[in-house]
Amino acid sequence: MSYDTLRHLADSWGLVFMTGTYLTFVGWAFLPRNRTRNRDAAQLIFKDRDHG
Incomplete structure (x- = not known):
């Protein structure tokens, strides 16, 4: 295969x-079964936060 052939393949397919x-x-990511995991991941940064 030449460079031009590979370049054409990469550009199209x-x-x-x-x-x-x-x-x-x-x-x-938007499947309903992943909703709980996504919610938990979004709240992870607040896990050890002080409430004072």
């Missing part, structure tokens, strides 16, 4: 693959 991967990860 690489972008499709990266977009699909991004959408999969974003969709995974």
